Amino acid sequence: MEADELEMANLNKAIYEDNWFEAKAFIDRHPKLLDVDFGASRGETPLHTAAKFGHVAIVEELMKLVEPEYLEIWDYYGYTPLATTATHTESIPIAKCMIKKNSNALAIPAPWPWLIPVSLAFLSGHNKLGRYLYSVTPLEVFKPENGSFVGPEFLRTCLRNGEYGIALQLLQQCTELLFAQDADENSTIANIALSLPHSLHKSQLPFLKRWAYHWTGLRHWLLSSVYNLSGMKEIYKMKLQHAQAAEILNLLCPNILMLLNVEKRNMIRIALNCAAQQDNAEFVLRVTKANPELIALVTSVCLNYPVFVITAVEYRKAAVFSLFLCRHFQIMAAATPAKMRAARETGNNLLHLAASLAPDSYLNSISGAALQMQRELQWFKAVESVVDAGYRLHQNKEGLIPIEYFKKNHKGLRAEGxxxxxxxxxxxxxxxxxxxxxxxxxxxxxxxxxxxxxxxxxxxxxxxxxxxxxxxxxxxxxxxxxxxxxxxxxxxxxxxxxxxxxxxxxxxxxxxxxxxxxxxxxxxxxxxxxxxxxxxxxxxxxxxxxxxxxxxxxxxxxxxxxxxxxxxxxxxxxxxxxxxxxxxxx
Structure with missing residues (x-):
């Protein structure tokens, strides 16, 4: 046993030093080092070592000596050689060499059942390798059949990494992924609401970048010549990402026209709530315009307002709350069958929520306690302008009307201001x-x-x-x-x-x-x-x-x-x- 370990150590040392001549000499003397069973028992094969350090030449030589099953061996940590390549290097030639030998390696997960090599590549920041692996991975691998998390987890990774083009292409080919859940039981539509680049809207850019954003759209035929100019590359990428995100929303909207399934309704409710927490007004606007009945379906039982409005008030999300201030959503809210009722547990209405203290993450973005207090008052006044006058005098279970509740919650902030x-x-x-x-x-x-x-x-x-x-x-x-x-x-x-x-x-x-x-x-x-x-x-x-x-x-x-x-x-x-x-x- 000790002799085997010494032989493997010497071989790995030669591979680490990128010395194929010496490594080949060890293999010739001890052919069992490349046996499938021997490699599996050792926990890390010479191929894992070569892939880890990105030695293309040695990988190509090893591919000539091993069986296809050799590419399905897991190391100590549960990684196949292809998964090791995706995690440690961005070598497309190594990946091509392995896939040519055994394409089944593309679908072997490591170390969790939903982390296939293409997902590992994007998670490791190897986007170029990830794009190549996606191009050769069969579509069937991503389909959410039998509760598989591979597709939803891959989409979540793409959305978080800004790979909206790949996410869009996969959703176009497999629309059932929209309502599939990942390993954390989050639906794809919720991940879309959390990840789409709502902050990239041109109105939020500085003047010069906003002009450049518009200019790139008018002069698309010149993009190839200005792509590498200072700042233009960033603007072009931003515009492309926003266009791809818009296409994802366009793909989502037709699939929510008929939501008879209670589970899907709950997914939409959660997704809208996630969008409100991220201040993703574009998602909320697109989805609710695609199916106006959603306003009634996602209305809070206690407050009789859409969940995204309640979340926007509670977390101080100005863009989403602005949707409610506009006439389009006021009409929708007024059209709900019941009048606004106080929450059952606390007796708080929507104005009481506005009177609560904002989260620290929101207050810390504002300089000075006095300006924080001013912004809190602006929020309270904005909500006060849209609720019924009678509810301004409504008492919660503490016996406080909204303005009294505001003073109680902001006593410390007022003193700091x-x-x-x-x-x-x-x-x-x-x-x-x-x-x-x-x-x-x-x-x-x-x-x-x-x-x-x-x-x-x-x-x-x-x-x-x-x-x-x-x-x-x-x-x-x-x-x-x-x-x-x-x-x-x-x-x-x-x-x-x-x-x-x-x-x-x-x-x-x-x-x-x-x-x-x-x-x-x-x-x-x-x-x-x-x-x-x-x-x-x-x-x-x-x-x-x-x-x-x-x-x-x-x-x-x-x-x-x-x-x-x-x-x-x-x-x-x-x-x-x-x-x-x-x-x-x-």
């Missing part, structure tokens, strides 16, 4: 106070002093002096305004409703005037230096560096505080997160 606002106001007011002091002093002690006879400033007729006066006055007035505004923030009552507009508006005003005061203070300082050195021979060498340095504080403010100003302004006065008119994706 108050602290954040006060800390920001305190820090900025200190800066503003310093600027007020400096600029008031500068106004009294003008550059060059005053004329002893007339009392007027010495340089009153100079243009630079006028620049100094105007910038000094602007800096003084704007800094004073900012201090007063920040004082107003410090003395505010900090009620929940104040975070919606009042406090953000004060913060916008304070930061804007503070920025103006800093900028004009630097202009005033630069003008003073120029006035003092205007007749000096070193004027250019001194004033230019000083003027450039004067821009440093302004630049730092822009880099450190201006993004906050933009976020607050956009959140308060920018486009609403809820679209009143939902674009119907095609």
């Amino acid at each position: 108050e602290k954040w606002m006060k800390d920001t106001a305190s820090s900025c007011s200190v800066v503003g106070t310093l600027i007020v002091t400096i600029m008031f002093t500068a106004a009294l002690t003008v550059p060059g002093g005053n004329n002893q006879d007339s009392g007027y400033p010495m340089f009153i007729k100079e243009k630079l002096f006028k620049v100094f006066l105007i910038s000094d006055a602007l800096s003084l007035f704007s800094s004073t305004t900012s201090v007063l505004v920040f004082l107003g923030i410090l003395t505010s009552r900090y009620a929940e409703e104040d975070f919606l507009c009042s406090l953000p508006t004060k913060l916008i005003t304070g930061l804007s005037t503070l920025f103006l005061s800093i900028a004009t203070m630097m202009i005033s300082f630069s003008a003073t230096i120029m006035i003092m050195l205007q007749y000096n021979s070193l004027r250019l060498w001194v004033t230019l560096p000083i003027t450039m340095l004067a821009g440093v504080p302004v630049t730092l403010f822009i880099l450190l505080q201006f993004p906050l100003l933009v976020k607050v302004f956009s959140s308060t006065y920018g486009p609403s997160i809820f679209k009143k008119k939902v674009e119907e994706w095609s």
